[in-house]
Amino acid sequence: MPSLLEAFQSQVGRKILTGITGVLLVFFIIFHLAGNLAIFGDPDAMNSYSYFLHQFGPLLWIARIGLLLIFVIHAWIGISIWLKKRKARPVDYKVYSSKGGPSKQSLSSRSMAFTGVVLLIFVVFHINTFALGDMGDAMLADGTVVHDVKTLVIDTFQNPLYAFGYTFVMILLGAHLGHGIWSAFTSLTLRSKKASAVIYSIGVIAAIFIAVGFLVIPLYIYFGGGCDAALIHCN
Amino acid sequence: MSDMTINLKIWRQKNTNDSGHFEDYILAGVNEHMSFLEMLDVLNEKLIKEGNDPVEFDYDCREGICGSCNMVINGKAHGPKHKTAACQLHMRTYSDGDTIVIEPPRAGAFPVIKDLVVDRTALDRIIEAGGYISVKTGAAPEANLIPVEQDVSNQAFDYATCIGCGACVAACPNSSASLFTASKLSHLNRLPQGRPERSKRTIAMVEQMEKEGFGDCSNYAECEAVCPVGISISSIAEMRREYMKAIF
Ligand code: HEM
Ligand code: SF4
Ligand code: FES
Numbered sequence: 001m002p003s004l005l006e007a008f009q010s011q012v013g014r015k016i017l018t019g020i021t022g023v024l025l026v027f028f029i030i031f032h033l034a035g036n037l038a039i040f041g042d043p044d045a046m047n048s049y050s051y052f053l054h055q056f057g058p059l060l061w062i063a064r065i066g067l068l069l070i071f072v073i074h075a076w077i078g079i080s081i082w083l084k085k086r087k088a089r090p091v092d093y094k095v096y097s098s099k100g101g102p103s104k105q106s107l108s109s110r111s112m113a114f115t116g117v118v119l120l121i122f123v124v125f126h127i128n129t130f131a132l133g134d135m136g137d138a139m140l141a142d143g144t145v146v147h148d149v150k151t152l153v154i155d156t157f158q159n160p161l162y163a164f165g166y167t168f169v170m171i172l173l174g175a176h177l178g179h180g181i182w183s184a185f186t187s188l189t190l191r192s193k194k195a196s197a198v199i200y201s202i203g204v205i206a207a208i209f210i211a212v213g214f215l216v217i218p219l220y221i222y223f224g225g226g227c228d229a230a231l232i233h234c235n
Numbered sequence: 236m237s238d239m240t241i242n243l244k245i246w247r248q249k250n251t252n253d254s255g256h257f258e259d260y261i262l263a264g265v266n267e268h269m270s271f272l273e274m275l276d277v278l279n280e281k282l283i284k285e286g287n288d289p290v291e292f293d294y295d296c297r298e299g300i301c302g303s304c305n306m307v308i309n310g311k312a313h314g315p316k317h318k319t320a321a322c323q324l325h326m327r328t329y330s331d332g333d334t335i336v337i338e339p340p341r342a343g344a345f346p347v348i349k350d351l352v353v354d355r356t357a358l359d360r361i362i363e364a365g366g367y368i369s370v371k372t373g374a375a376p377e378a379n380l381i382p383v384e385q386d387v388s389n390q391a392f393d394y395a396t397c398i399g400c401g402a403c404v405a406a407c408p409n410s411s412a413s414l415f416t417a418s419k420l421s422h423l424n425r426l427p428q429g430r431p432e433r434s435k436r437t438i439a440m441v442e443q444m445e446k447e448g449f450g451d452c453s454n455y456a457e458c459e460a461v462c463p464v465g466i467s468i469s470s471i472a473e474m475r476r477e478y479m480k481a482i483f
Contacts, residue, residue, distance in 0.1 A: 002438065007482040011413075011445050012475050015452055081409065081451040088410035088450035090343050094257065095310035095336045099406065101317050102468075103460035110408070112453065183454040189479075191472040 014077050019187030021074035022180055026210075028067060029173075033213045039150065039221075044140050046153070051146040075120050082113035104200070109179035115172040122169045129156060154221055163222035167215045174211025178204050239265045239331040243278065245290055246338045251346045251354075257336075267327035271314065272297060272304060274326050291350040297322040299463060302398030305405060306351045307338045312402035312461040320400065320463040340405030344412070344448040355401050357447040361416055364443035365436045368428050381427050394422035396464040403458035403466075409450030414458035416444045417470035424477055434481035441478055 007013045035053075038045040053060060098105040108115075130152065138148035157163045181203030185191060191199070240263045248255030262278050269277070272294055279289035295301040299320040306321050308314035314324040329335065337351060345353040370376075383391075395418075403414035420437055423429035429436070452471060459468045 002442075002482060004482060007438075007478075010441055010478075011411075011451050012441050012478040013482075016475060016479065081453060085409040085450045088343050088448060089341055091255075091341055093307060093310060093338055093341055095338070096307075097310040098457055099311045099315070099317065099460040101460045102456050104454065104456040105408070109453070109455055179454075186454045186468065186472055187475065189472040189476040191469055193467050193469050 014081070015187045017073060018077050018081075019184040021070045021077075022184045023188070024070050025074060026177065026181065026184070028070075029210060033210060036217055037213065039153065039217060046150040047138050047146050047148060048140055048144075050149045051140070051144065054147075071120075071123070075116060078113060078116050102196075104179065104182065106179065108175045109183070112176060112179060115176040118169060118172050119176060129162075153217075157218045157221035160222065163218040166218040170211050170215035173214065174207045177207035177210060181206055237331075238263065239267070239326065239329065239333075241265045241274070241326075241329060242332070242334040244334060244336045245350070247288075247290070247350055248339075248347050250349060255347065265326050265329075267325070269326045270297065270322060271308070271324040271326065272322050291348075291352045293352045294322055299323045300398060302400035302463075305340050305400040305402045307340055307405055309336050312340060312405040313400070313463055317460065318463060318465045320398075323463075340401055342401075342404050342410040342449065344410070345401060345404065353401075355399070357449070358399055358401055358412065358415055360447060361412065361440050361443045362419060364439040365419060365423065366432060366439060368423065369431045370428065383426060387425055391422050391425040394418045394425070394466065394470055397422070397462075397466055398464060400463060402461045402463060404449060406457045406461040407450065407452075408455055408457065409453055411452045411458075412444050412447070412449035413452040413471045413474065414462065414466055414468065416440050417468075417474035418466045420477060421470040421473050424473075433477070437474070437477045437481045441474070 002010065008017055035046075035049050038049045056063075130149065133152050133156075135147045135149060135152050137145050138151065139145055157166070182200045185199050185203070240261060243260040243262055244257050245260065246255055247258045260278060262274070262281070265274050265277065272292070275290060275292055282289045292306060293303040295303045297304070299322060302320070304321040305312060308321065308324070313319060313321045315328060316324060339345075339347050339351045339353050344357040345355055347353050397415060397418040399415065401412075401415065404410055404412050407413075420440060423436060424433045454468070454471075456468050459466065
């Protein structure tokens with residue numbers, strides 16, 4: 001009988017961990033998306049949301065550390081699965097193709113490690129830009145002085161490199177989740193033969209919604225929308 | 236129907252340590268009613284008559300029940316048809332002038348013995364690791380003494396149809412043996428006779444699968460697509476649930 005620590009390092013244990021961490025990341029990212037969409041709300045919505053989160057103080061730090069841990073475990077297992085597959089098949093096929101039918105091989109499933117690694121690099125970059133970036137102060141309608149994250153976001157996405165770079169990475173996020181959501185259901189054993197096609201479709205639709213939800217923001221701002229939303233003057 | 240000429244590109248490897256290479260053959264006189272293996276028989280007769288080494292390939296029953304004939308045909312384990320073992324594939328699937336590439340099922344855990352024949356005892360060792368089921372020795376018990384619900388017995392039988400061919404491993408981008416192992420577990424853990432050792436069996440078989448050098452499962456479901464008897468990846472989900480029950 002393996003200890004729990006050993007059990008979660010077995011092939012089955014690892015898969016369950018990928019699934020759990022994957023689902024937690026999806027929950028996080030939906031939460032994050034909801035926050036981002038505040039840019040379409042009233043002019044103060046985004047900054048007051050950011051202020052609201054910062055009110056949590058130490059709790060926010062606990063959440064951040066937890067999230068980091070989830071991220072690291074997820075990425076670590078994902079990459080190690082990818083590295084192992086080469087060892088498991090030292091001589092590769094000359095000709096290989098999927099047989100279709102129930103197979104879920106697709107550009108999305110075959111590139112999980114690639115899209116994952118891009119996301120990993122992106123997140124470091126992203127935190128550097130928005131969490132650690134230079135922010136001025138803004139005043140909310142009620143007079144509270146807060147970090148002006150909204151202006152930072154709007155300024156950043158005036159740069160086409162940022163606007164289109166972000167859009168591209170969000171498409172990759174969609175690709176990761178296109179297989180990922182269905183896969184997590186299967187990893188966490190929420191599966192039935194009959195519902196498989198339905199679950200797969202739900203996964204793909206959710207992935208598209210999430211990706212589009214994120215990527216409309218840089219595009220909207222780049223093409224001038226942010227200026228109205230921010231009630232500021234853009235070039 | 237006139238005979239076909241088929242271009243073959245077949246993996247030849249003298250022994251496990253040989254690095255192997257592809258050899259091209261042009262085979263005339265292939266009839267659409269031949270099975271895929273009969274086509275290879277014709278090739279081998281020709282090779283033997285010419286004084287060359289025949290292509291070694293595995294087979295036994297030639298009717299889809301023994302699982303010996305797993306080979307990868309144009310990149311697909313057991314060839315292009317669903318729920319069809321290589322021995323049940325017929326040349327009518329192909330047309331005159333087609334090129335067919337044949338490779339052994341490739342995985343580190345399946346060392347090539349010769350040409351298309353690989354050593355699949357790793358799968359046997361996974362079964363062995365599963366161990367025994369507790370039954371009383373002596374005279375066979377009355378068959379109806381242990382009631383098994385019809386549904387359960389049907390499902391167990393579905394999983395028991397796994398013929399151990401290893402196509403699931405061959406087709407998996409990660410060379411995972413999850414479908415094979417899971418089908419055995421779903422078969423045995425489901426029946427009352429298999430219940431007492433359920434946890435032990437699940438843990439031992441999962442451990443053995445990794446020890447043999449098979450890769451992780453990424454839920455590609457390619458295994459289900461190539462399985463000649465159509466074992467569902469639901470068994471893999473079940474294996475995970477069983478494993479979680481076993482370790483807590
Ligand atoms: C840090 C960068 C990331 C890396 C390196 C990464 C890598 C991977 C890899 C390689 C897999 C496939 C695992 C397998 O082959 O079985 C995977 C699965 C998955 N990923 Fe990621 N990923 C990352 C970020 C994310 C993010 C941000 C999310 C959510 C928004 C996410 C959600 C998922 C889900 C739901 C799965 C399916 C889990 C399963 O199959 O059980 N990943 N990830
Ligand atoms: S699960 Fe299917 S493909 Fe895998 S060994 Fe059994 S019969 Fe062959
Ligand atoms: S030779 Fe027995 S299954 Fe094909």
